[in-house]
Amino acid sequence: MLWLTSTDTRASMLPAAWLIPTSERPANLAERARLRRNVAGLVLDHQLGQPHAAIEIGHDKRGRPHLVHPAGHGLHLSLATRSGMVAVGLAERPIGIDVERVEQGTEPPLAVLHPSERDILLALPAAERPLAFAQLWSAKEAYVKALGTGFAHAPERFCVRFLAEGFFTIEDAGAPSIGIGAARLMKNGDQEDLAAAIVVLA
Known part of the structure; x- marks a missing residue:
């Protein structure tokens, strides 16, 4: 899985x-959607060799983005916006991407986590929990985006298992596919810590 930081990079x-x-700091959902589509169009311009104006992004009945034009490409798309960062995920299988801000100085809402994840966070010093939670939550958001369910698929029902070098898997007995992902930490222009995750269904 590749991480890229410029819309000009193929x-x-x-x-x-x-x-x-x-x-840009979108003031509402419509502005956020416009920003995501614009950035995705720039990425796809270079990735597909199509002019930006010819690229059309639509949404399915669950709200998941997909590439309407050009057709016949077989690609899956996911988009996210958070705290001065726009994320675009592209794959040949269902994909989800998410970015979360690390809410330093706050106690994470452990009730929304799988019991195994709660145990991991509770074993950490309190100061380290916001970062660990942001990493877990971005992975969970990315996974349900890849599924196309959103959190109708309850977050406490599946577990994120981090592996070496930023990779992770999703343990979910109720899903027909295996989720494989990668995580990354970064800072935005305001030097706030952000956690990003990408998940592809195998």
């Missing part, structure tokens, strides 16, 4: 995630 392989800083 991924040499998929899946790939573009994390694009922005100074």
